[in-house]
Amino acid sequence: MESSANLMAWVLFIGIVLILLVIDLGLFSKEDHEIGAAESIKLSCFYIAIAILFGGWIYYKYGGTKSGEYFTGYLIEKSLSLDNIFVISIIFEYFKVPRKFQHRVLFWGILGVIIMRGIMIGLGAKLVSEFSIVMYIFSAFLIFTGIKMLFIKEHNTDFGHNRLLVFLNNHLRVTPTLVENKFFVMLPDNTSRKKLWCTPLFICLLMIEAIDAIFAVDSVPAIFAITTDPYIVYTSNIFAILGLRALYFALAAIIPRFHYLKYAISLVLIFIGSKLFISDLFGFEKFPASISLTVTFSLLAGGVILSLYKTRNL
DSSP states (O other): OOOSOOHHHHHHHHHHHHHHHHHIIIIITSSOOOOOHHHHHHHHHHHHHHHHHHHHHHHHHHOHHHHHHHHHHHHHHHHHHHHHHHHHHHHHHHHTOOHHHHHHHHHHHHHHHHHHHHHHHHHHHHHHHHOTHHHHHHHHHHHHHHHHHHHOOOOOOOGGGOHHHHHHHHHSOBOSSOOTTOSEEEEEOTTSOEEEEEOHHHHHHHHHHHHHHHHHHHHHHHHHHHOOOHHHHHHHHHHHHHTHHHHHHHHTTTGGGGTTHHHHHHHHHHHHHHHHHHHHHHTOSSOOHHHHHHHHHHHHHHHHHHHHHHTTTO
């Protein structure tokens, strides 16, 4: 499997990501504060604009097919992130994390997600390049996941009995309450000797990382079903993730209104998973990227419009 991009294209991408992270850490995360709707919308628009501009550069540099694959992957990852946002809001509610500390947790959480997602995409790329049957497994898994989503009514939000949470509480020294915005503190134990303790804020961070690992099981096969070009896979996925924090603050309060979007996402996963089998059936060398982008955008837009219409009185 070869990337369409040369070394300079990778340097450009990595440079943009690092600059965005430095700006976020140095400016937006300098002081703990509650992020309001106006600020979150501005941040979301900023990250979306950067992603669109980068997609425009891909179109200029590598053509319409590659840019179509990039935007399709970006849309799918962004839509899957909405489900992630709902679960993150439940985690914050369970740990009673004040809004002014949520930004800090999400920043470090997304930094960890970028690293984790990079590793998973790298492993996926290796498997796809070594074993062609892996693409059929990914495609079948997406179809199965999409069908399953159609019949799942709601998430399990009983985090009190979550096995990972129980394990962490049993094997780590955790303070009974939050200690301002700290992840770790030095406190005396039963022997009055100071030792390192974790705070519930750190456990909350670990739970968010674990949730993303679960969601990546859907999103990584989805992007590989669109393209096997490592550059397009990485860039579309990471740019969508970078805007997740801003998207959370913009949509967390109204995410229940997007009830019908879940069905649109499930249809997208079924469609993306079916592309490989459709190509084989009709003898296509490759499923057209323009059709993938059009169908994906239409389904997601339809889900959003229907959701907002059905919940207009809420």
